[in-house]
Amino acid sequence: EPEVTQTPSHQVTQMGQEVILRCVPISNHLYFYWYRQILGQKVEFLVSFYNNEISEKSEIFDDQFSVERPDGSNFTLKIRSTKLEDSAMYFCASSGNSRSYTFGSGTRLTVV
Amino acid sequence: AQSVTQLDSQVPVFEEAPVELRCNYSSSVSVYLFWYVQYPNQGLQLLLKYLSGSTLVESINGFEAEFNKSQTSFHLRKPSVHISDTAEYFCAVTGVNAGNMLTFGGGTRLMVKP
Numbered sequence: 001e002p003e004v005t006q007t008p009s010h011q012v013t014q015m016g017q018e019v020i021l022r023c024v025p026i027s028n029h030l031y032f033y034w035y036r037q038i039l040g041q042k043v044e045f046l047v048s049f050y051n052n053e054i055s056e057k058s059e060i061f062d063d064q065f066s067v068e069r070p071d072g073s074n075f076t077l078k079i080r081s082t083k084l085e086d087s088a089m090y091f092c093a094s095s096g097n098s099r100s101y102t103f104g105s106g107t108r109l110t111v112v
Numbered sequence: 113a114q115s116v117t118q119l120d121s122q123v124p125v126f127e128e129a130p131v132e133l134r135c136n137y138s139s140s141v142s143v144y145l146f147w148y149v150q151y152p153n154q155g156l157q158l159l160l161k162y163l164s165g166s167t168l169v170e171s172i173n174g175f176e177a178e179f180n181k182s183q184t185s186f187h188l189r190k191p192s193v194h195i196s197d198t199a200e201y202f203c204a205v206t207g208v209n210a211g212n213m214l215t216f217g218g219g220t221r222l223m224v225k226p
Contacts, residue, residue, distance in 0.1 A: 105155035
């Protein structure tokens with residue numbers, strides 16, 4: 001069964017540093033997403049991406065965040081200057097026309 | 113815009129007992145509905161989904177959910193739970209247009225006791 005792959009599984013970074021979280025969506029999917037889950041809280045939408053541009057973003061997704069599809073397979077989330085409150089599990093997801101949203105296993109980001 | 117409410121943050125239940133996890137949604141447009149399960153320290157796995165057709169949908173491991181449009185609900189049920197069902201369960205909703213984001217409820221922690 002096709003999978004969404006995320007790397008790394010765990011990233012520790014110092015406050016103020018830039019981090020890039022990487023995702024390989026399912027190859028024939030057209031829509032890509034990033035979500036985050038702060039420990040013990042709900043899963044929150046960050047951004048959706050289609051046709052090489054952001055299609056929707058939440059108020060969480062401020063100027064510190066950016067997304068990119070640098071080649072035909074990767075989809076990245078960059079946090080320019082991390083804050084303690086950015087510590088969370090970040091999930092990448094992709095979907096196609098069948099409306100099946102497939103999630104990766106997540107990257108746990110710890111900002112110290 | 114949509115929103116999802118899961119009324120129970122935790123549901124303790126004994127093994128082999130039935131369980132119902134409640135989910136209510138609000139939306140101004142037609143929706144698709146999903147249940148995801150998250151085992152400890154793992155990602156989100158799709159349990160079942162309602163897109164159209166029969167309002168009762170089932171998963172391969174004995175869970176079922178019924179879409180009730182008049183009550184705007186999509187409750188998850190299982191007639192007999194196992195210890196291995198212990199996990200966090202998230203209800204989610206999206207609009208029917210392709211590419212719409214999923215909106216999640218706050219989650220319900222199902223704790224199955226022996």
